[in-house]
Amino acid sequence: MRKLILVVHISLDGFVAGQDGELDGFDAGEENLEFVCRLTDEADAALFGRTSYQMLETYWPTAKDRANATKSEIAYSNWYNKAQKIVISKTMQGQHLRNTTVIGGNSLNEIGKIKEEPGKNILIFGSPAASQSLMRLDLIDGFWIFVNPVIFGSGIPLFAGGENQQKLRLVTTKSFSNGETALHYIVNREELPT
Numbered sequence: 001m002r003k004l005i006l007v008v009h010i011s012l013d014g015f016v017a018g019q020d021g022e023l024d025g026f027d028a029g030e031e032n033l034e035f036v037c038r039l040t041d042e043a044d045a046a047l048f049g050r051t052s053y054q055m056l057e058t059y060w061p062t063a064k065d066r067a068n069a070t071k072s073e074i075a076y077s078n079w080y081n082k083a084q085k086i087v088i089s090k091t092m093q094g095q096h097l098r099n100t101t102v103i104g105g106n107s108l109n110e111i112g113k114i115k116e117e118p119g120k121n122i123l124i125f126g127s128p129a130a131s132q133s134l135m136r137l138d139l140i141d142g143f144w145i146f147v148n149p150v151i152f153g154s155g156i157p158l159f160a161g162g163e164n165q166q167k168l169r170l171v172t173t174k175s176f177s178n179g180e181t182a183l184h185y186i187v188n189r190e191e192l193p194t
Contacts, residue, residue, distance in 0.1 A: 002115045003141040004047070006124045006131050007039060008158060009180075011148055015155030016128045021051070026148050027178050033072040035174065035182065039144060040079040043121040045114070049130035050089035053100075056080070056125065086114060086122070088130045111139050128156050136164060142186040143168070149179035 009026045010016055048056065063069055064077035085100040092102045103110040111134065114122065124131055124140070134140050145158075168185040175181050 002045075002117065002119050003121045004111070004115060004124065004134065004139055005039075005043070005121055005142040005144060006134075006140050007036065007144045007146075008124075008126055008128075008131070009146045009148055010158050011150050011152040011155070013151050013153065014157055014159065015152040016126060016158050018152055018155045021156065026150070028146070028180065029176075029178055030070050030072055031176050032146070032178065032180060033070070033076060035176070037072050037075045037079070039123060040076065040083075043083070043123045044119050045084040045086060045122040046080070047086040047088070047111075047122055047124045047127070047130070049127035050087060050092055052126040052130075053085070053087045053089075084119075086111075088127075088133070111137075115139070128158055128160075131158070132160055135159075135166065138164065138166075138187075138189075140187065142171075142184070145183045145185070147181045147183065 008016055009028065060077050060080040062077070064074040064081075066073070069077070081099075083099075085097075087097075087100060087102045088104070089102055090104045092104070101114075124134070131140070167188040169188045171184045171186055173181060173183055
């Protein structure tokens, strides 16, 4: 079965963005993107909420064609264009998008079916509302949380409204020269209370 893995940047106080969705405090550089490209080597699909999908879709399909594109930007852009994209959205249903499936209704059934299809990992990028829904449905198998050296004070939280306890196991950490630390957790379902 394919694994569903959340890849997300957060502030030290747990926010994925500022109050209005701004990402000003996240200073990911080439080193960070090169690392994310290693994660995409093990994945062939990306899952998003509508807002994150629309934001990434404005940049990544053509990033490889920019005159000053770095090696990692080219690699990520190429992966993004080939990857199966899955968008959780009630407002985008019925739209025909290249290499993109829109799920609006029963996320549990639809994502469960996609996880059972043959393939590599499915990466969720950002998408806090969609991620929170998927966490409540116990569909996320792992987390790559990139903790940034900034405190927002308020904003859009990564973890909110969770009713179910989830036991996680820290697998590895990675520090970057910009002060960011990546934490890789997997869901430890064997230790969950019954």
